Amino acid sequence: MKLRRTIAALVGAVLPVAGFAAPAAQAAQTGVSVTYQVDARHDGTLIDSGVAAPPLDRKWSRDFGGAVSYPIVAGGRVFATSSSPNGYGTILHAVNAATGKDAWAPVALGGTYWWSALAYGGGRLYAQNYDGQLTAFNPATGAQLWTAKMPGQYSFTSPPTFAAGVVYTGGAGSGGTLYAVDAATGAVLWTQSVMNGDNSSPAVTATGVYVSYACEQAYAFDPKTGTPTWHHETSCEGGGGRTPVVADGGLWIRDDAGMTPSVLNLTNGTTRGTYPAAGWSPAPAFDGHEGYFVDEGVLQERHSRTLESRWTFAGDNQLSTAPIVVNGYVYVGSRTGELWALNGATGQPVWSTNVGAPITDPDEHNASQPLTGLAAGNGLVVVPATNTLQAYGH
Template structure:
């Protein structure tokens, strides 16, 4: 299916039995995932540069756009109607993180926002009095919003309720998004995976692998999966960091590029009893 658009960037989300595809020009389309039949299409208004992957939650597709300032959109997943829009300091490269209590986005200089999922009403804005282009997808876990800044500020944890700074943690600002399982957090930095407590931020174990771990980690049923630039994939015990199994995927597993629009954002996925790995020009699925 040709999605069109001015650049190669595109992104997908799934929910309510539909596949939602968005291109760089802000054309968001719902498809029947079994047949490819188009269900609805909407051209999101007011912006012309879209690099934030959409997020589906509770019958709504959330996404961001940029070009002239920034806009956060909420779209009805059944009809394609735009339910609400809100202005933000930037609309680039930040896929909305959505919970029952908030829609969270984060842009350059840690310009981070929380909005009500149904109404779009502002809840809080973490304003650092600077701005710029770009953004990073925040991670919401254990009452915190984990922010990795695109402009070089120290990675920060904000309180999900009021946006207050809860702490900072050591990681390069280009490190991939962390993953969480309860209060266990998993962070990839400088080619190494480490587990940290989400409150004390104390490191309890590290897994170096081949020293080239590149992917954002994912957690499935207590196991942590990470991939390497060498093409190695590991499944680790989340409590101990011990390798349960590993395999050679057959091609390098490149790190996610959250800043450029030259290609779609890649990452490990899981569902339906499978772990799915994009590796250069291969897509590989592993079963139980």
């Protein structure tokens, strides 16, 4: 049974950690959102000089007639998938970021159920359906460049991630498999067995590919060779997973099998600490040492090393999205359709608007719809709200 809890506001100074030398800060994603939670680390942070400080205005809105995925925002276009209104499968949409009009005609991605996911990089857009069909498109024209069926599995619910010429993804059905795919050709470069392979978009850095599944079965692999680096394991396993986040030298993992969310050391997979949240809470976002966590409908800031909290924001107590951070402002949406922007340092709300439709939770455990999430880039903050995709800017 899932235990419910109430977050109490914690107020305190951010304390240094004795004897800890902070790692060099990783550069924030600039100007584009290229996978789930913005970048290959899934840390939810973006710098875009084209996105003005809030308040923002609605620039355009599109109704796709089915539940809408997290968007990709790159190359002057916004890409998203939506569940088909006529049976199984999803539809890929490409929208001109400036006008909200179709950049090219929608493409049916097919597949069982209503799940699909996108990534972008190397001048290509990558779409994957539930059956493991991974397809590369020309993002300017929609022309198909290659398509490949991932071998050995039949259930695919892990959004792909592009990094350094490779697309990483996962599959399940008979055990689990992590795949590294040549982004130029679709050829599988290497595979590795993992425990069950569900719902975990690979987080990728120059030195590691990280995935995390039920019961805190988390792994690190060498990005080029697939050689295992470490395996953080517990006494149980099961279906399901959660997308991990790489931030401040740690791997932030969540688990809905009853374990408290943890922070693992990137170098060896040992537990650095735990943080109070439900395992099914959305992925946190990070801006330097500041982490932003949505749990039980409330947003809380925590220092990434001490886990001390300086502020809490309840909004309408129905906050639903994984937060993202754009130019130091934290954006978060609600099941009631409210969208907020907050000062990341103080938690002070600086703008809000109602988008006119519920902003649904990211469902990392089912294939009943595409995975949802906020994104930004090309001067816009982009919000999937039920069947609509909406863009805000100046």
